Amino acid sequence: MKALVIGLGGVTNGGKTTLAKKLKKRLPNCDIISQDDFFKPESEVETDERGFKLYDVLDALYMEEMVKRIRNWMKSPASSGVVTEEPPNTCDSVKNTDVYILIVEGFLLYNYEPLNELWNRRYFLTLPYEECKRRRSTRVYQPADTPGYFDGHVWPMYLKYKSELEENASNIVYLDGTKSQEELLSCVYSDIIQELKKLREGNQQVTT
């Protein structure tokens, strides 16, 4: 059995969750793990001297639990309940596939060492400051952003993380999050199909 582990990272409100759900609908045997499900409870998240809760750092997340969840999936993808009906709108090259696909979506995926060896392919959605701030202002988190939170914590942490990636991490496919949902979907979908084909061709080489 073969598995593909896809990272869908990027800026807050970049459209990660939206894109992951659309991909799942079009790909066979596809499951999603969301980093947002691993946030610590508010009482365990540190507060800085300005009174900002420090949510946009790895310390705010139960990362070991997330790695365990991913590794469990990899041990036995078929038993995680993802065996799906053939998606009606998928293309021929993924029909009758024995490949399982895991999409891990989240805002801090590529600066956590234990995850680095797991990815088959990594994407990163970006947004310019204005658009990110606009989208974020329409969302209500629990707890809600306090005044100045975006400019004082969220955006600076994102810039720091992104510049670390640009310096250290290779093979990340950057995506412009201002593109339409359809365009992003078709770009990432066809790229994943190429990865599936590579896996299949790899299979053939082994068996013939």
Ligand SMILES: Nc1ncnc2c1ncn2[C@@H]1O[C@H](COP(=O)(O)OP(=O)(O)OP(=O)(O)O)[C@@H](O)[C@H]1O
């Ligand atoms: N391509 C797009 N163009 C315009 N708006 C989009 C696009 N994709 C998503 N959105 C909108 O942007 C907002 C954020 O989307 P989404 O929740 O998918 O982002 P996210 O990256 O998962 O955010 P976070 O991880 O911070 O919760 C939503 O209101 C969504 O409808």
Ligand SMILES: NC(=O)c1ccc[n+]([C@@H]2O[C@H](CO)[C@@H](O)[C@H]2O)c1
């Ligand atoms: N899910 C949460 O517990 C939570 C609480 C407060 C803020 N956030 C924000 O989620 C984004 C990642 O999706 C980060 O930018 C956090 O600020 C999440």
